[in-house]
Amino acid sequence: xxxxxxxxxxxxxxxxxxxxxxxxxxxxxxxxxxxxxxxxxxxxxxxxxxxxxxxxxxxxxxxxxxxxxxxxxxxxxxxxxxxxxxxxxxxxxxxxxxxxxxxxxxxxxxxxxxxxxxxxxxxxxxxxxxxxxxxxxxxxxxxxxxxxxxxxxxxxxxxxxxxxxxxxxxxxxxxxxxxxxxxxxxxxxxxxxxxxxxxxxxxxxxxxxxxxxxxxxxxxxxxxxxxxxxxxxxxxxxxxxxxxxxxxxxxxxxxxxxxxxxxxxxxxxxxxxxxxxxxxxxxxxxxxxxxxxxxxxxxxxxxxxxxxxxxxxxxxxxxxxxxxxxxxxxxxxxxxxxxxxxxxxxxxxxxxxxxxxxxxxxxxxxxxxxxxxxxxxxxxxxx
Numbered sequence: 001x002x003x004x005x006x007x008x009x010x011x012x013x014x015x016x017x018x019x020x021x022x023x024x025x026x027x028x029x030x031x032x033x034x035x036x037x038x039x040x041x042x043x044x045x046x047x048x049x050x051x052x053x054x055x056x057x058x059x060x061x062x063x064x065x066x067x068x069x070x071x072x073x074x075x076x077x078x079x080x081x082x083x084x085x086x087x088x089x090x091x092x093x094x095x096x097x098x099x100x101x102x103x104x105x106x107x108x109x110x111x112x113x114x115x116x117x118x119x120x121x122x123x124x125x126x127x128x129x130x131x132x133x134x135x136x137x138x139x140x141x142x143x144x145x146x147x148x149x150x151x152x153x154x155x156x157x158x159x160x161x162x163x164x165x166x167x168x169x170x171x172x173x174x175x176x177x178x179x180x181x182x183x184x185x186x187x188x189x190x191x192x193x194x195x196x197x198x199x200x201x202x203x204x205x206x207x208x209x210x211x212x213x214x215x216x217x218x219x220x221x222x223x224x225x226x227x228x229x230x231x232x233x234x235x236x237x238x239x240x241x242x243x244x245x246x247x248x249x250x251x252x253x254x255x256x257x258x259x260x261x262x263x264x265x266x267x268x269x270x271x272x273x274x275x276x277x278x279x280x281x282x283x284x285x286x287x288x289x290x291x292x293x294x295x296x297x298x299x300x301x302x303x304x305x306x307x308x309x310x311x312x313x314x315x316x317x318x319x320x321x322x323x324x325x326x327x328x329x330x331x332x333x334x335x336x337x338x339x340x341x342x343x344x345x346x347x348x349x350x351x352x353x354x355x356x357x358x359x360x361x362x363x364x365x366x367x368x369x370x371x372x373x374x375x376x377x378x379x380x381x382x383x
Contacts, residue, residue, distance in 0.1 A: 075308070080229040082305055084236065090297040091240045098249040098290040099259030101297060102266070109300035110345055111330035114352040115323045117303065120312040127168050127358040129176070134355055137164070141350040145343070154197030157204055157354075159187050164357035169365055202272040205353045207292070210299040211241070213360050218302075220363050223370045237298070244294055248287035262289065265342055 093101050121127070126134045140160055147153050162183050170176040191197075218237065222230035253259040267284045269292065274282025282288070307313045313320065330348065334341025 076225070076227065077229065079305070079309070080227070080233060083233055083302070086301045086305060087233065087236060087240065087298055090294050090301060091243075093297065094244065094290045094294040095249045097254060098286055098293050099253045099262055100255050102289055102293040103258040103262045105293065105297040105300060106345065107334040107341070108331050109297070109304075111327040111348060112323070113300045113303050114345075114348040115327055116312050118352050118355060119315055119319060119323060120310065121355050121359070123315070126355055127362055128164075129167060129173075133167060137354040137357075138351050141347065141354050144350060145347055150198040150201045152197075154199065154201030154204075155187065155191055155195075158197060158200045159183065160354055161204070161357050161360075162187075164354075165361035165364075168358035168361045196275070199272045199275060202268050203276070205350055206266070206269055207273065207295070209353050209356075211295040213356075213363075214295070214299050214302060216360070216363050216367055220367045220370070223367070223374075240294060241291065244290045245287060248285070249290040251286045259289075261338055262292075266292065 097104075122131075122134070125131045126137075128134065137160065140156060144153055144156055147156070163180060166176055166179040166183065170179055215234070215237065218230065218234050222234060263284050270282050270284040270288045271280075273288070274280055303312075315323075330341065330344055333344060
């Protein structure tokens with residue numbers, strides 16, 4: 001106690017010191033309680049409930065969670081089953097309504113397929129270096145509608161396919177221009193000869209597009225996924241084509257008007273195919289009509305069923321509504337006046353065929369690379 005301090009001041013200081021120590025002790029205790037409470041909560045969150053542990057035990061009541069790989073395999077299996085059902089349905093309808101199915105599929109399923117695929121290709125820049133090239137292809141398709149000579153039409157379509165392949169595959173711009181120049185010179189030289197470009201005009205946008213390119217996409221997907229079920233689908237698809245050619249459908253028609261429309265607008269396919277196969281007497285009979293009905297119908301259905309795989313429905317809602325409206329309008333115009341409707345559908349079909357050429361080229365390249373790698377691996381193993 002100093003000389004300047006009094007007993008009352010000393011007592012006050014002692015009391016304040018006790019209170020300070022008391023408050024500090026209480027705060028420390030509160031903090032320890034908070035820490036213990038938070039630790040208990042964390043342990044409670046981490047610890048699974050007893051019921052959950054019981055259900056995860058091995059036994060008859062166990063229900064383990066499915067892994068993402070198992071879920072994707074189940075989804076793929078359901079897709080393969082749906083593909084098989086649609087393939088068999090298209091085959092069965094081709095035998096029941098060979099003449100009618102072809103025209104109905106082309107008029108009803110065709111516009112929806114063309115517009116949705118064009119929309120899907122647009123979001124992927126048409127697999128071209130520049131999206132503006134697609135406008136050139138659309139102009140080529142529109143100009144082809146005013147060309148009467150099938151020779152020049154075949155030349156235009158064939159050169160478009162080669163040009164799209166160069167644009168999609170060539171790695172550099174300098175190589176693109178060089179390959180385009182060489183292709184232009186070659187086509188100019190071949191154009192002076194009697195090359196079968198008329199056959200290319202008839203078969204490339206129709207039978208080759210809906211059958212051969214569909215087969216290439218199926219094969220590339222099967223090789224990529226290494227799925228035996230998808231290889232089995234390819235075998236069933238080829239077997240269906242062989243069955244139609246060996247055992248053609250009946251010549252009877254339920255709606256003769258639809259059969260007459262198909263023969264009027266697609267009758268050139270049979271002679272062109274006959275010239276390729278060495279069968280000059282091939283006509284637009286039940287065999288060819290059944291084949292076209294099957295490959296066209298399955299080509300359209302194969303596209304629609306792949307919505308979850310390639311996500312062609314993942315577009316803004318206004319665009320999807322516009323596509324549906326335009327599809328219905330094109331189908332309605334076809335049934336109102338099939339001459340004008342056929343011209344509209346032919347233009348849409350040709351546009352979508354030309355815009356798909358880059359993707360076809362990439363698929364052919366990937367398929368060739370996959371087959372080459374398999375061949376090299378087997379050669380290395382045998383050596």
